Amino acid sequence: SQELEQSPQSLIVQEGKNLTINCTSSKTLYGLYWYKQKYGEGLIFLMMLQKGGEEKSHEKITAKLDEKKQQSSLHITASQPSHAGIYLCGADLSGGNQFYFGTGTSLTVIP
Amino acid sequence: EAQVTQNPRYLITVTGKKLTVTCSQNMNHEYMSWYRQDPGLGLRQIYYSMNVEVTDKGDVPEGYKVSRKEKRNFPLILESPSPNQTSLYFCASRFLSIGTDTQYFGPGTRLTVL
Numbered sequence: 470s471q472e473l474e475q476s477p478q479s480l481i482v483q484e485g486k487n488l489t490i491n492c493t494s495s496k497t498l499y500g501l502y503w504y505k506q507k508y509g510e511g512l513i514f515l516m517m518l519q520k521g522g523e524e525k526s527h528e529k530i531t532a533k534l535d536e537k538k539q540q541s542s543l544h545i546t547a548s549q550p551s552h553a554g555i556y557l558c559g560a561d562l563s564g565g566n567q568f569y570f571g572t573g574t575s576l577t578v579i580p
Numbered sequence: 581e582a583q584v585t586q587n588p589r590y591l592i593t594v595t596g597k598k599l600t601v602t603c604s605q606n607m608n609h610e611y612m613s614w615y616r617q618d619p620g621l622g623l624r625q626i627y628y629s630m631n632v633e634v635t636d637k638g639d640v641p642e643g644y645k646v647s648r649k650e651k652r653n654f655p656l657i658l659e660s661p662s663p664n665q666t667s668l669y670f671c672a673s674r675f676l677s678i679g680t681d682t683q684y685f686g687p688g689t690r691l692t693v694l
Contacts, residue, residue: 502683511686514685557622566611567639570615570625571622572620572622
């Protein structure tokens, strides 16, 4: 079973549209990380959330961690082709340093 | 420049031939980790280390070994590789304390076992 569920699995949007990716856990999230990956390449760190209710933004990307610390969302405003790639959430679910990733969301942005 | 380096980047080998993938970080991070990435299965943790001489199994440790003799290095060893270990491997490092802002990833090693 997947410890972290991401939805949707894939997303195709027109340039300029907003979109949201969700990451849900059945356990408390001790630090939730968002990464972006170009196909077959390394992971680029986007943001890290720790506190319930926390929200962080970087350029047109905003991530939130809900109050119960079991779900996070990543929102992209006015998407651009440069946003295309695979978005991954990752988390420590036990406080013990074992790390889990979601299965990823593949984003395609059509110019 | 803060970075995690992995070598080799690409490797094709045959079943049973021992191999080592090296990982090195220059940030004095306590925590280092290895992951494999497979289509449909995502990234799964193989082993992690919280400091020198301290290693723990992740989700998929079978068929792998690691060592942490120095803080900066965390090699991944496949004693007898098999085709099901064909995958994309990533090494990562960060400071140990929860709430650390960034986990740095290496560029990946694409391994093919024939």
